[in-house]
Amino acid sequence: ANMLNGLTDIVLTKIDVLTGIEELKVCVGYEIDGEVLDYIPSDQEDVAKAKPVYKTFKGWKEDITKIQNKEDLPKECLDYIDFIEEFTGVPVSMISVGPDRTNNIYVKR
Incomplete structure (x- = not known):
């Protein structure tokens, strides 16, 4: 998405719904015939x-x-967010941690 659209920021929503999941898996590639x-x-x-x-x-x-x-x-949540920024090359500028409008963390960049 970043390559096609030239994103400047990511707004990460609904991260609170990941609470309680023991392992989070992110697809980082595709293996085809060993490559x-x-x-x-x-x-x-x-x-x-x-x-x-x-x-x-x-x-x-x-x-x-x-x-x-x-x-x-x-720390585990921060590691996940840091990976998203690193992998996409796009900074996360807002993190939604709950259902209310007041549950937003604005990240200063």
């Missing part, structure tokens, strides 16, 4: 053979809905 690609192939035959390659993150159990500062989030 790992970091993009979705355009050939439909290759897509049919593709196996996802995952990076696994440890989850968190703490309730994050009352947190107002990014640095107060659990």
